[in-house]
Amino acid sequence: MKTVTKSILFGMSLSLCLNMYSFGQEEFLSPIGPNNEPQHTGKFEPNWESLSQYNTPEWFRDAKFGIWAHWGPQCQPGQGDWYARNMYDEGSKTYNWHVDNYGHPSEAGFMEVIRSWKAERWDPEKLVALYKKAGAQYFFAMANHHDNLDLWDSEHHEWNSVSVGPKRNIILEWANAAKANKLPLGLSVHSAHAWRWYESSQLADENGPFKGVPYDGNLKKEDGKGKWWEGLDPQNLYAQNHKLSEGSEDINKIHSQWDWENGAEVPSVEYSENFYNRSIDLINKFNPDLLYFDDTGLPLYPISDAGLKIAAHFYNSNMANNDGKLEAVLFGKILSESQKEALVWDVERGAPAELQQKPWQTCTCIGNWHYSEDVYNQDRYKSANDVIHMLVDVVSKNGNLLLNVPIKGDGSIDDKEIQIVENIGKWMEINKESIFSTRPWEVFGEGPSVEIKNPINAQGFNEGKMKFTEKDIRFNQKGKLLYATILGLPSETVQIKSLGSRASGFGKIKKVELLGSSEKVKWKISDNMLSIEPPADFPNDIALVYKIQRK
Known part of the structure; x- marks a missing residue:
């Protein structure tokens, strides 16, 4: 196949790009250089054709049901999803709440939320044991979100949960809890999008006493002298040392630019390499059985080969740890048919209408992805009935269900969530044989x-x-x-x-x-x-x- 040139790449629609990029040699705007974390070599090479040798392991097909702790500093305010972005949206509910509780985002940005996150009631082994009792056959933890804080002792990112916030190795403790409960460990990685997602932190109020005063996404390392974050560089967290994408003042514009198109500012080589190194470090430290990327295809694709290299490393290192047998599961979203040969298709908050020939997964949540006090107070959680009906439907179509149970900033789950999880477990105790280790019938x-x-x-x-x-x-x-x-x-x-x-x-x-x-x-x-x-x-x-x- 012919190499796709840089000038052609951004003149095409994403769907066309994905089809053209199915196999073959590719040219990237932000390629990963040789002087980074080394690749684990083996059967898989960092291209779609080689990755298409993948076969979904039987253990995952048997498992059917996992529970996810989509937990990080954005749960601390209790205000729901995308807090670290929406708090910079002047006049919004999140912005107003943040000003009332933390201060103006020019003086008290998301760094202050991280600082306030202590996880003082978090008992990972108790939570994972509850999830296992409810029928979970694998456990997922979030390793970082778009807010760009790594939740382990990251070798390549100073903004991590060991150095700031709770000052605990969150992923290590989750991993130990999963091991104690004999559950496969999944890790989710979302930080590839921080570059564009955090652009709202570069803005400023257009009205009021802080009109024109830049938010803290513009801060540099030297601005921290005498402050609690002295020695840390805010730009390593916010990743905003770049010009804004087209239309960045519109908080919703990001959705049309999710795949680095439609005027999105393209991440630099340095940014892509940092994401790559952090992800390889995560894999090497914790040897997850499952790896989830919140990206179309693979992270930073098609502008960088970072995702392809991470995928090949993950598969090869997993084989090395399992006597040459591939037991790993790697998820991607909005996959072309050829990409479904290389990855397991993840469907967010939904399900296809028909039986799928290849195993797939839906990821959903009983409330918001990040903890929301409003969801609790307004009784807007999915019921155990809702979850079981979804699970049965998904399994009938050859899928698995990954369910997030939102965790408060302090590390606990609320009484209503406990009841839902326990009710799921009661149904599972009676009917689990109809779920686990089954396969689709001729009609779903x-x-x-x-x-x-x-x-x-x-x-x-x-x-x-x-x-x-x-x-x-x-x-x-x-x-x-x-x-x-x-x-x-x-x-x-x-x-x-x-x-x-x-x-x-x-x-x-x-x-x-x-x-x-x-x-x-x-x-x-x-x-x-x-x-x-x-x-x-x-x-x-x-x-x-x-x-x-x-x-």
Whole structure:
């Protein structure tokens, strides 16, 4: 394939770029030089063609359900998502709250939020044990967010949780808790976008007494003399030693520039190399089983080869740690079909409408990604019913569910969240055999929701636009067993049309059981359907699972 030149690259749409970049040699605006963290060499090389040798490990296909601690300094204010960006949006709710509680962002920027974050009630082993009891088969921790604070003893970034804030090695403690609970460890990395995401910290108020006074994203190391952050360089946190992207004064403009297009200021080589070195350091220190990037394809792609090199290093080092067998899982968003050969597709807050041939994952949250007091006070958490219905739907389509339970800044979860997690666990205790180690059936489901058009938007974002009912059924299988899950409590005879004697490739049915119930199931088969009478007593109030055995 021909090399794509720099001048052509930014004249093309992102989708075209992704298609052209499927395989072959590429030219990058910010290539990673040789004098950085060394690559672990092996089977995989840093290009899409080599990475496409990847096969999803069976352990991940069996696991189905993980819980995520999407936790960092932006949880400290309790004001929800993207705090470190939105606090610089003059007149916004977040800005006003920050001024009232910390001060004006020219004098008290996000650095002060980091300083106030102490994690004083955090007990990682207790939390991970709770998640495991709820049925989690792997655990994820956030290693950094767009706020650019590394949550470990980072070798390449002075702004880390060991040197500031809680002054604890957050990732090490999470890793130890996962190990103690015998759960695979996942780490999520989001900081590739800090360059563009933090541009709001370069701005200034347009009105009022601070009109024209620059926010603290303009501070330099020398400005810290005599202050608590003396010796630290704010530019290493905010990464704002560059001109603003086009339209940066519009807080929402970033969404159209997420993939370094439409007038986005392109990250420098130094920025890309720093991201690369930090990510390699993270992998080398903690040997995660799963690695999640909040990026289209791979981080900094297509302007840099950083993501490709990190991916190859991750796969090769994982093989070296597993006697030559690849057990790693690496996620990417908005993947082309060829990229799905190299990575596991992650869908944020949503699910595809159809059964997928390759394993995939949806990531979602019971509330906001970062802890929000408003969500708690207004009772806006997803219920255990919502989570289980989503899990069953996702598993029926060959997917896994990664669920974030928001953590307060102090490291605790609230009483409502505890109840939700415990209720998930109660359903799992009865019905887990219908989830873990299963595989999709010939059809994923039937019922009204199957007929509804609910397309994915960008990364996903199509959850909650339809409600499952007792008429919706989802299937998955294990050997000679088929599990049919009713997404509700049936008030009348359950009619499973996919299991009529003429319609089904399942074979003749030998036995039908209801998980969690000793009551004999009343059922009959006809040409057009399998009919099942509801039980006298429901074993749970979320979703009934019928275990169907063929002869």
